[in-house]
Amino acid sequence: MTPERDLIAEIYADGWSRIVAIMIRLTRDWSLAEECTQDAFARALHTWPTSGVPDQPLAWLTTTARRRAIDRMRRAATEAAKLKEVAAAVEPQPPPYVRDSQIPDERLELMFTCCHPSLNLDAQVALTLRSLAGMSTAEIARAFLVPERTMGQRLFRAKQKVAHAGIPFRVPPAHLLPERLPAVLHVLYLLFNAGYGDPQKTRLCAEAIRLARVLTAAMPDEPEALGVLALMLLHDARQTTRVDAAGALVLLADQDRTQWNAAQIAEGAALCERALRRRRAGPMQLQAAIAACHATAPTAADTDWAQIAGLYAHLASLHPGPVVELNRAVAVSMADGPEAALPLIEAVAASGRLDDYHLLHATRADLLRRTGRAAEAADSYRAALRLAPTEAERSFLRGRLADLPPQS
Amino acid sequence: MRYLMLVCTDPTYRPDGDDGAPDVDDWVAEMDGKGIRLMGERVRPASDATTVRVRNREVLLTDGPYAETKDHIAGFDILECADLDEAIEVAAKHPMAWGGVIELRPFWPADED
Numbered sequence: 001m002t003p004e005r006d007l008i009a010e011i012y013a014d015g016w017s018r019i020v021a022i023m024i025r026l027t028r029d030w031s032l033a034e035e036c037t038q039d040a041f042a043r044a045l046h047t048w049p050t051s052g053v054p055d056q057p058l059a060w061l062t063t064t065a066r067r068r069a070i071d072r073m074r075r076a077a078t079e080a081a082k083l084k085e086v087a088a089a090v091e092p093q094p095p096p097y098v099r100d101s102q103i104p105d106e107r108l109e110l111m112f113t114c115c116h117p118s119l120n121l122d123a124q125v126a127l128t129l130r131s132l133a134g135m136s137t138a139e140i141a142r143a144f145l146v147p148e149r150t151m152g153q154r155l156f157r158a159k160q161k162v163a164h165a166g167i168p169f170r171v172p173p174a175h176l177l178p179e180r181l182p183a184v185l186h187v188l189y190l191l192f193n194a195g196y197g198d199p200q201k202t203r204l205c206a207e208a209i210r211l212a213r214v215l216t217a218a219m220p221d222e223p224e225a226l227g228v229l230a231l232m233l234l235h236d237a238r239q240t241t242r243v244d245a246a247g248a249l250v251l252l253a254d255q256d257r258t259q260w261n262a263a264q265i266a267e268g269a270a271l272c273e274r275a276l277r278r279r280r281a282g283p284m285q286l287q288a289a290i291a292a293c294h295a296t297a298p299t300a301a302d303t304d305w306a307q308i309a310g311l312y313a314h315l316a317s318l319h320p321g322p323v324v325e326l327n328r329a330v331a332v333s334m335a336d337g338p339e340a341a342l343p344l345i346e347a348v349a350a351s352g353r354l355d356d357y358h359l360l361h362a363t364r365a366d367l368l369r370r371t372g373r374a375a376e377a378a379d380s381y382r383a384a385l386r387l388a389p390t391e392a393e394r395s396f397l398r399g400r401l402a403d404l405p406p407q408s
Numbered sequence: 409m410r411y412l413m414l415v416c417t418d419p420t421y422r423p424d425g426d427d428g429a430p431d432v433d434d435w436v437a438e439m440d441g442k443g444i445r446l447m448g449e450r451v452r453p454a455s456d457a458t459t460v461r462v463r464n465r466e467v468l469l470t471d472g473p474y475a476e477t478k479d480h481i482a483g484f485d486i487l488e489c490a491d492l493d494e495a496i497e498v499a500a501k502h503p504m505a506w507g508g509v510i511e512l513r514p515f516w517p518a519d520e521d
Contacts, residue, residue: 118492165514166409168491176493 004049007057012041013210015058016134019065021106024131024169026086027069030159034131036068037061107132108171108218111211115184116167123158124187125194130155133207143194143201181219185228185284188212192232197242205236216271226275227284233268234291237261249392253300265295286315305334322353322360330363338370358387362397374404410446410515411495415483418508429506439487444498448485482508 016037023033040061054060066086073083114127129135129143141151161167172180188208195204212229219225241255272288290311297303312328325348333341345364354360365380381401388394423429439445459470473480482504489495492512499510 116492118496164516165512166411166489166492166495168493172493 002049004053005045007053008041008044008048011044011057011061012134015061016041017107017110017132018058019062020131020134021110022062023065023069024110025106026066027073028163028169030131030162031156032069032072036065036072039068040065107211107214109169111184111215112171112180113162113167113169115180115187116162117180117183118165118167119158119161121187121190123154123161124183125190126151126154127158127162128187128191128211129204129207132211135203135207139203143204181222181224184215185224188215189228189232189284192235196235196239202239205232205239208232209236221278223275223278223280224282224284226271227282227286227288230268230271230275230288231284231291233264233271234288234295237264237268237295243392247392249390249396252294257299260295265292268292269296281314281318283315283319286311286318290315303334305331306336309335322348322351323357326354326357326360326363329367333367333370338367342367342371356387358384358389358393360384361387365400369400369404378404409489409491409495411487411489412513412515413448413485413487413495413499413502414481414511414513415485415502415504416509416511417480417482417504419480421507423507427506429503430501432503435502438501439485439498444487444489444494446486446488448483450483451481453482454480487512 019037019040020033023037024030027033043064044057044061048054070083070087073086110131111128114131115124119127125144126140129140130137135143137152137155138148140155141148144151146154171177188211191204191211192208195201195206195208209229209232212225212232216222216225216229238255238260241257241259242250244250268288269292272285272292275285276289290308293304293308293311309328309331312324312331316324316328325344329341329344329348332344345360345367348354348360349364361380361384365377365384368374368377368380378401381397381404385394385397385401388397436445436448454473457471457473459472459474461468461470487495487498489498492514495512499505499512502510504510
């Protein structure tokens with residue numbers, strides 16, 4: 001790779017969505033905006049290696065994209081009035097390209113539009129990856145294990161809906177923000193989780209973190225936005241130690257903490273504290289605080305389980321659900337012993353809502369084992385084994401089952 | 409932008425007591441006053457509907473609605489809104505959004521394919 005190509009790749013990662021956002025604002029046509037942004041980058045790849053990278057690369061790309069848009073509209077015989085409007089518009093000026101820019105920018109509008117709740121979640125995710133992360137349809141299709149054609153149709157339908165239904169291209173006004181921001185945070189966290197633990201998909205995690213940085217730079221007073229960034233940084237910092245060289249699952253307690261990314265943990269924990277100081281705790285901040293408790297404990301034995309149990313109780317009051325209750329039971333078992341946690345687990349089991357969730361059975365088995373009820377533990381391990389989705393987890397459960405004391 | 413607001417009943421939903429749903433006359437007065445509601449009517453239930461088809465130049469009639477759905481159209485309004493966000497706010501203030509279902513359909517402009 002030539003230095004110019006490296007720089008173009010770097011500018012692409014940051015600049016794609018900014019130019020797409022400017023072109024959408026100008027043309028109101030998502031497909032056209034993407035096509036002419038693509039054209040502008042192709043042109044840069046062609047000319048920059050010989051002519052050198054211009055002083056203002058984003059401005060160069062924006063101007064090129066706008067000329068391409070006018071060309072394409074002319075060829076498609078777009079109505080004269082609209083063409084004139086785009087041609088006459090004041091040259092849009094993107095801010096100068098600065099690495100890791102902290103300037104609030106036009107991507108925010110794009111983010112809220114992509115995550116508009118009138119679009120279904122699959123469409124929100126696909127649009128976000130295409131328009132904001134600049135991933136190709138083929139890449140997105142691979143990440144979500146659907147045929148490229150299906151993903152292409154999904155993107156096409158989503159863009160049609162945005163245009164036809166009158167979804168506004170803007171950051172929602174203050175009175176709508178409390179109901180719209182969670183949708184954006186949800187999509188970012190979903191992207192992160194879709195990439196988590198799969199070395200082939202680390203790009204999804206990186207993009208989710210990058211977009212969360214854009215969001216928090218533009219909305220520094222939204223504690224839940226800080227919370228989602230903190231949460232992702234804290235999980236990402238520990239990503240490499242989750243499985244061993246053979247691909248087997250490594251329990252949190254057994255992970256090599258020296259391999260964790262200390263700088264990222266420090267940043268995540270500081271962000272989490274900054275968010276919580278605003279005294280508007282929300283689900284993202286509480287999950288980040290829990291992740292921070294784990295990530296900042298020098299050893300597994302130092303983990304502050306009582307605080308984690310308290311955070312889960314708070315989370316359950318905001319966001320009641322059986323998975324939160326299950327996690328709370330685990331924390332209580334570590335803080336106060338398995339006897340204290342068993343009634344919580346039995347309540348979750350009695351609700352029947354997690355019957356098909358292997359971790360319910362695995363957790364129950366673990367608590368029963370620790371209270372010396374080996375026969376019941378064995379039954380629960382077997383139930384978990386039947387439901388566990390990965391070989392790494394099944395192999396772990398088989399080991400636990402084999403280690404149980406013999407039953408009479 | 410113009411939207412057709414279809415107002416439908418939801419026979420599967422029973423609100424628990426008084427859920428504080430707004431009054432329809434207040435809604436009409438507010439939306440007429442703002443110039444958002446261009447027109448609107450209640451319509452008779454599906455049992456009074458007649459479905460018309462022409463097949464091979466023959467007019468075929470069916471007693472009842474064309475689709476077997478759980479939601480039944482109870483009325484409609486035509487809205488003039490800045491964008492979908494405004495239309496959603498307007499629909500959410502209608503009492504039938506609280507006990508029934510409202511569907512928003514953007515108009516298809518005559519100059520677009």
